[in-house]
Amino acid sequence: MGHSTSHLQKAIFETLNENAALKALIGEDKVLSHVRLKTDFPYIVICNWQTEDWSTSTDKGELHRFDIDVWDDNPSTLSQQNIASKIIELLHDQPLELVLGNLVNLRFENSVHNTQGSKKLQPLSLKFRATIEF
Numbered sequence: 001m002g003h004s005t006s007h008l009q010k011a012i013f014e015t016l017n018e019n020a021a022l023k024a025l026i027g028e029d030k031v032l033s034h035v036r037l038k039t040d041f042p043y044i045v046i047c048n049w050q051t052e053d054w055s056t057s058t059d060k061g062e063l064h065r066f067d068i069d070v071w072d073d074n075p076s077t078l079s080q081q082n083i084a085s086k087i088i089e090l091l092h093d094q095p096l097e098l099v100l101g102n103l104v105n106l107r108f109e110n111s112v113h114n115t116q117g118s119k120k121l122q123p124l125s126l127k128f129r130a131t132i133e134f
Contacts, residue, residue, distance in 0.1 A: 004062055004101045004132050005051055009033075011096040011103075012046060022086050025079075035071070042072035042079060044087065045123075060134040061104075069123040077113065080124040084111060087126060101132040 016022055016031045023030075030043035046068050054061035068087055070080045092108040109127045 004098065004134070005049060005064065007098045007100045008064055008096075008103070008130060008132065009046065009049075011098055012091065015090055015094070015096060016044070016046075016087065019086070019090055022083070022090065025083050025086060041074070042070065042083060044083065045069045045071065054131060062101075062132045064130040064132065066128055066130075068126045068128065070126070071121070071123050073121060077124065080113075084124055084126055091128065098132065101134045104131040104133050106130045 013031055013033075017029075026042050026044060027040070030039070032039070032043055032045045034047065035045055046066060048065075048067040050065040052063045052065075054063040070083045070087070072079045072083070074080075088108045091106055094106060096103050096106060107129050109129050111127065112125045113122065
């Protein structure tokens with residue numbers, strides 16, 4: 001991972017964890033970095049980090065791609081869609097403060113709803129892209 005990954009992760013976790021509206025949808029302590037056994041639904045998992053060099057001849061930079069998976073055992077996808085909408089609102093094009101580097105942009109790119117496997121547990125995966133300059 002790039003050297004700014006942990007700073008970007010921290011800013012995203014803080015933004016999501018501190019939002020009262022998102023907490024109302026998923027509950028306390030439900031923004032995770034990995035699936036935990038025996039965690040009550042719904043919850044979200046920030047995962048699948050990829051970091052690439054995004055430097056130019058004059059400036060250093062990194063491109064980050066990551067997913068936010070929305071997990072819910074409700075057979076209706078409405079709950080997942082409401083949670084996803086709030087996450088996108090909180091992160092897309094928002095100026096998160098980083099300890100290291102300058103966040104040029106943070107963009108929601110697309111979503112994938114996995115309909116394979118268990119009908120009861122199908123995560124809604126939100127794909128994000130962030131660019132950071134140093």
